[in-house]
Structure formats: structure tokens, C-alpha cells
Amino acid sequence: MLRRAVLLAPLWAPAVVSAQTLQDRPVRLIIPYSAGGVADTVARILQPKVSEHLGQPLIVENRTGAAGAIGAGFVAQSPPDGHTLMLEGATTITGALAHRGMTFDYAAMPICAQITAAPYVLGMRAGFPGDDLRAFLAEARRRPGEVTFGTPGIAHIGHLMGELLQSLADVRLEHVPFRGGADAAREVAGGRVDSCIISESSFSPVLRTERGRAIAVTGAARRPNLPDVPAMGEIVPGYELSTWMMIFSPPGTPMPLRRRISQAFGAAVNDPGLRERIEQSGNDPVSAGPEEAEALWRRERDKLTTLMRRAGLTQG
Secondary structure, rough: OOOOOOOOOOOHHHHHHOOOOOOOOOOHHHHOOOOOHHHHHHHHHHHHHHHHHHHOOOOEEOOHHHHHHHHHHHOOOOOOOOOOEEOOOHHHHHHHHHHOOOOHHHHHOOOOEEEEEEEOOEEEEEEOOOOOOOHHHHHHHHHHOOEEEOOOOOOOOHHHHHHOOOOOOOOOOOOEEEEHHHHHHHHOOOOOOOOOEOOOHHHHHHHHOOOEEEEOOOOOOOOOOOOOOEHHHHHHHOOOOOEEEEEEOOOOOOOHHHHHHHHHHHHHOOOHHHHHHHHHHEEEEEOOOOHHHHHHHHHHHHHHHHHHHHHHOOOO
């Protein structure tokens, strides 16, 4: 049985929080992964326009570790005044399912907006035997448990994507967790890890230097900017798993503040120049407010809970 996370007592005084206004000081956007990863990339694309629409500077801050839980725990204990936010994805679901005794509850963190949706890529190091997904799987079958794949951490959505691949393709890989997708990409580029399942933007430096190649995408279809890279389901029937990024806030953040934050991010996402840059990073821009984003999060929680249990990644 899944054990619920325990929510710490907040370290703020609700009586002093305004329900509608930001104070005259910066807003911090916590990225719970290393610089250069997908969340960091998208955050820095949107940063100037969000600052403009909020009327306050937006500061992007990386707080890494524990597959995103270090940064998330910091945000969960911050005042619900709109000045501390987090950009995260489906690991807000998978992390809670896999780890007992977390000091906060992702489900208690109100969502302000959804800003992207995207599959991940399966990237392979240069020099690996073969040059496509079929060859990769053949090598994994030849050397069970020896072929490695890196992700941004244990119970990260990339980890689940790898577990799903192993289950559907009947192979056994060795998982190597990192503090972020950019770290996993560097290890693949250096030839120290065979492969990784990370965002396209995190893997793009490897592609540019030709020190690795993308051999599959995890979504239902090929990507416009990677037309020669097959969807995983083309080779592994039944495979389809994508992710998304949302803006989370501390427990107790008032709806008027959440709407204001949503409007600022929505305006930035809908800026034509920024939309193009988001698409070039391998993400689909999305502008969804609190209610729509939270409804999607609940649907995804049901789906991912089933997949996590099948993969044996849940605890309790």
C-alpha cells in the first residue's frame, strides 16, 4: 500500500500574505535539476517576458538533488506569497510514488500553469555497437544488465520511461541516475554511459558535437525537428509515454495570485518569438491555467500510478 507523504508545518504566517498582489521584490523560479537541462532551458527562454508581465524580476535558481525533491521541498516550505515557484514535470507524480517518508506532499502544491508538453529521446553514445534502436535492443539482449542508461534521477519520469522500455522490449538495462538531464548527456558524450532517456534539449549538445545520436523518441509520433528518429512504438509495440512542465507554488497560495502567475507565463509562452525558441528546444508550448493544468495532473497521476506499479517502482 502506498504511504502518503507527510506535509511539514509551513514556515510562514498566513495573516501577512496578500491574496492578490506581489511585493516589490524578485520572484524566484526554482529549477530542481542542473543547469542546461530542459526545465532550465525553458525557464531561461521565458524569464525576460515573465518578468515583464509580472512587473517583478524573475530569478531562475537551480536547487538540485534527489530527483528533484531537494528543490521541491524548499518550495513546499516557502511562504505562499507568489515569490517562490517551481518548474517541474511528471516527477511530481513518480517521485511521490517511489519514495517513502518525503517531508512534503507534491499533491498539496497548487499548480499555476502548464507551459509545455513533450516526449523524451533515447540517446546513444558514439561507438556503441549498431546505430539504431533495433541494434541497441539486440546488444542489450546479448549483454543483459550491462548496457547502461542515464536519467535525471531515481523515480524521475525518464527512469519510468526506461523501465517501460525494458518491460515491453523484454531487455534488462542498468539504470544510472544523475542530478539532471544535462549531466546524463555529458556522460553519454564522454562515452562513460551507453545511453540516456532525457529531454531533447538536454541531449541536443551531444547531437551538435556528433558524440552520440538520438535513436528513438518516447511519444506517439516522430518529432518535426527529428524526422529521421522513430517513435519508440514503431519498434516496440505499445510504447508511448511523454511528459510536460508546470508551474507549482507553495501550499496555500491563493487563487488570485495563481491566476496572475498563470497569465504572466501564458503571455510569455504565446509570444511568437519565444514559442519558436521553445519548439526549437524540442518542446510543445502550452498555455493552460490552474484548473486545466490540475485536471491534467490528476489524470496523469492515475496513468503513471498504474505504470509505476507494473514496473515495480512503488514502495509501501
